[in-house]
Amino acid sequence: MRKPIAILVLLLSLGLAARAANFSVSLDRNTIRLGEEATLSLTFEGGQPSVVPEPTVAGLDFANPVSTQNSSDINGVMSFTVTISYAVVAHQAGGFTIPPMTTQIGGQRFTSRAIHLTVLKNDAPNEQEINSGLEPAFMKLTMPSKAIYAGEAVTCELDIYLRDDVQNYGNFQLTSTPTDGFSLGKSVEGRRFRAQVGSRVYTVIPLSLGLTALKAGPVTVGPFTGSVVVVLPEGGQQNQDPFFRSFFNQGTQKQVALSTEQLAVNSLPLPDPKPANFNGAIGTFTLNVSVGPTNLTVGDPLTVRVQIAGRGAFDSITLPDQSGLRDFRIFPPTTKTELTDKLGFEGTKTFEEIVTPQNNDIHKWPEFSFSYFDPENGQYHTLNQAAVPLLVSAAAAVPPPTLAGNKTTPQENQTPRDILPIKESVGPLEAVSVPLVFQTKFIALQSVPVLAFLAAFVWRKRADNLANNPRLRRQRAVAQLVRTGLTELRQLATDNKPDEFFALLFRLMQEQLGERLDCPATAITEAVVDERLNRPGASPQLQADLRELFQLCNQARYAPVRGTSELNSVAVLLERAVNELQALKT
Amino acid sequence: MRTLLTFLPVSLLLAGNLFAAGVDDNFAAANKLYAEGKFAAAAKAYDQICQSGVRSTALLFNDANAHFKAGNLGQAIAAYREAALLSPRNPEINANLEFVRKQVQGPTLHVSHWAGSLNLLSLNEWTVFTVIAFWVTFLLLGLRQLRPALAGSLKTLTWFFALLTIASGGALGVHAANHLSNGTAVVLSAEATARSGPWEEAQSVFTVHDGAELSIATRHDDWVQVTDGTGKIGWLPNRLVAILPGA
Numbered sequence: 060m061r062k063p064i065a066i067l068v069l070l071l072s073l074g075l076a077a078r079a080a081n082f083s084v085s086l087d088r089n090t091i092r093l094g095e096e097a098t099l100s101l102t103f104e105g106g107q108p109s110v111v112p113e114p115t116v117a118g119l120d121f122a123n124p125v126s127t128q129n130s131s132d133i134n135g136v137m138s139f140t141v142t143i144s145y146a147v148v149a150h151q152a153g154g155f156t157i158p159p160m161t162t163q164i165g166g167q168r169f170t171s172r173a174i175h176l177t178v179l180k181n182d183a184p185n186e187q188e189i190n191s192g193l194e195p196a197f198m199k200l201t202m203p204s205k206a207i208y209a210g211e212a213v214t215c216e217l218d219i220y221l222r223d224d225v226q227n228y229g230n231f232q233l234t235s236t237p238t239d240g241f242s243l244g245k246s247v248e249g250r251r252f253r254a255q256v257g258s259r260v261y262t263v264i265p266l267s268l269g270l271t272a273l274k275a276g277p278v279t280v281g282p283f284t285g286s287v288v289v290v291l292p293e294g295g296q297q298n299q300d301p302f303f304r305s306f307f308n309q310g311t312q313k314q315v316a317l318s319t320e321q322l323a324v325n326s327l328p329l330p331d332p333k334p335a336n337f338n339g340a341i342g343t344f345t346l347n348v349s350v351g352p353t354n355l356t357v358g359d360p361l362t363v364r365v366q367i368a369g370r371g372a373f374d375s376i377t378l379p380d381q382s383g384l385r386d387f388r389i390f391p392p393t394t395k396t397e398l399t400d401k402l403g404f405e406g407t408k409t410f411e412e413i414v415t416p417q418n419n420d421i422h423k424w425p426e427f428s429f430s431y432f433d434p435e436n437g438q439y440h441t442l443n444q445a446a447v448p449l450l451v452s453a454a455a456a457v458p459p460p461t462l463a464g465n466k467t468t469p470q471e472n473q474t475p476r477d478i479l480p481i482k483e484s485v486g487p488l489e490a491v492s493v494p495l496v497f498q499t500k501f502i503a504l505q506s507v508p509v510l511a512f513l514a515a516f517v518w519r520k521r522a523d524n525l526a527n528n529p530r531l532r533r534q535r536a537v538a539q540l541v542r543t544g545l546t547e548l549r550q551l552a553t554d555n556k557p558d559e560f561f562a563l564l565f566r567l568m569q570e571q572l573g574e575r576l577d578c579p580a581t582a583i584t585e586a587v588v589d590e591r592l593n594r595p596g597a598s599p600q601l602q603a604d605l606r607e608l609f610q611l612c613n614q615a616r617y618a619p620v621r622g623t624s625e626l627n628s629v630a631v632l633l634e635r636a637v638n639e640l641q642a643l644k645t
Numbered sequence: 646m647r648t649l650l651t652f653l654p655v656s657l658l659l660a661g662n663l664f665a666a667g668v669d670d671n672f673a674a675a676n677k678l679y680a681e682g683k684f685a686a687a688a689k690a691y692d693q694i695c696q697s698g699v700r701s702t703a704l705l706f707n708d709a710n711a712h713f714k715a716g717n718l719g720q721a722i723a724a725y726r727e728a729a730l731l732s733p734r735n736p737e738i739n740a741n742l743e744f745v746r747k748q749v750q751g752p753t754l755h756v757s758h759w760a761g762s763l764n765l766l767s768l769n770e771w772t773v774f775t776v777i778a779f780w781v782t783f784l785l786l787g788l789r790q791l792r793p794a795l796a797g798s799l800k801t802l803t804w805f806f807a808l809l810t811i812a813s814g815g816a817l818g819v820h821a822a823n824h825l826s827n828g829t830a831v832v833l834s835a836e837a838t839a840r841s842g843p844w845e846e847a848q849s850v851f852t853v854h855d856g857a858e859l860s861i862a863t864r865h866d867d868w869v870q871v872t873d874g875t876g877k878i879g880w881l882p883n884r885l886v887a888i889l890p891g892a
Contacts, residue, residue: 160775360680390677413677413681477712478739479737480710481707482706484701485701485703486702488668488704489701491697494821496768496769496821501772505780507780508780508782508783508787511781512790513788515787515788515791518791
């Protein structure tokens, strides 16, 4: 739709002279019957439209856009008119409104008015109207039977009647072919004939339509609707000789809407009981089975060809279940359907399957049976094919494969006559991938054991270093002792146990000073602090703090009991001194 | 997101199963063609499965069988060799490959015992073998650091795995180098003329037949320079050969 519109815009762009610009939309008629066409015209006058609007209404089709151009020169003033026409077809009866459309011509904006289209229901003419001879054309739909079986393939007849004075006809089209509960198949036009209907003679064009019932229960066909354009003689020529009418090619065209009645059909369910191997085949069939070759070895291919010929719905014909044939490996069959009639209801369906016997105990291809339901007599029929004798011999022994290193075995000189047979199963699938050794992530993963070894190596070096350095060992032991001691001191302060507090305080000072001064902890006294800690790096404040702590320890042996807060402040003092001591270089 | 993450593996698994089911059906159809004696059609069907990007030993094996039965020795050898890359110790592949090789006329490359023994493991198998030896070696070295008391008793074992790592690493290196090398050309046409240069008008040097395996020395545009193992060197157009990895 867009492409023709674009072409039309291009045509318009060839140049339109300015006169009084205008845009209008019109219908050739405002009332049509279902199946008839109306023509919608979009007319652009005096300029080039920047946009060609596209009509869109739900339930209406706007098809076959046609463009026409007119130009005129009146007193030196050029006038151009472009008209775009659409064939309007309705899907249903009712009232439709084609909304206003907007376009711009020469910078001016134009909006059309809304247009109403009434589509009347197209009822099939009744018997009296048909017999009156006033209908130039009509359709009739007939079914062979009012009762069919679900799955049955039937042919319905759609006859198109053209009155004897119709000089010509054309553009026949079916606009609606509803079939509720049927699948609509192929259609075939039959041989035309003439028939007397009421007071007039009609030419009958028969159409055969293939239908297959999809379900059991009430199903319907129709109403089919359509239209045909007929050429009728003009008013004064009705009684003229047909030879002269055709010779002078006179007459008027008339589009006639066609409609049929709706036919109700009762679709019957298939009766029970059904044969065990019935697979839904409905019709009338014959069976032919061929099997060959009949003399073969285990594993050789055996071709089984099953031909089912006759009339019916061939789509529903399948092979019976063969899962019970455990002695044969059965490959999926190929299917070929050859239809001999144009409706597709008659022909032959051939199944060809390759089977391979799995052992040499097999003596026959078993009996084959096929069941179908014949709707003509309402009965099931079973066709049987007798078993086919087979002569299956054991497979020749396959020479074992020659393996590397097997050269001394007697099989060395045995040359295999053929390659080893194919595998039955595809086995585990592998995607085509880059080998592991070329995958970056895989290579990177290999650094893990190296890193683990390096970590163990470093750990070992540190352990050895510690073992060979007693001062370092003492330093770490004292640091640990002081860490736990400070925690314990705070607890003693909280519990207000001054004796234990000062005893622990004194011991911690001895351990830390002994480690720093590299002398036994028991040798540490206040005098030692004065003598050996008087060196660069040890601040006077540190020395003063240590002295104070020693003095507090001494006083504690004689002084009265102190409170928790005072003990906590002493602990803080010790912590500060210890931190400064640990920062001193030994 | 959590739902997505929950269903993603299920979807992937489902997709994988559907894909595998499709391959199974196509494989069965190709087997049927083979059983019917339609070897060329069967080979084409197997090739189409391979072109979908999957490989299996059985698929390549059957493909090779079908090509052999259809009279395409080169295609058969190429497929057998590819199957052998997946299952290097499969006796049926090796038996059929040797059988087909014996049908090949004219000069062809002979695999040395050294190369043959190297090919007992695939490249990935060599990789895994080497990596295991490598990991065990370093874990033993690490254990010796953590438990110095065990160093004496672990010494022999460590040396064993270290030497195993070096040996398998060497084999892996050769295998990987082969893989990265110019590869092997298998002649696909009934008869192909190796020329003195990479152009059609060049002088003919020697003639090879369908299925001949030739070592590729170098490549130039759409030509490969090949040697037949006896010292003859010539150029063949790519369209007449299948190029396989490895020597």
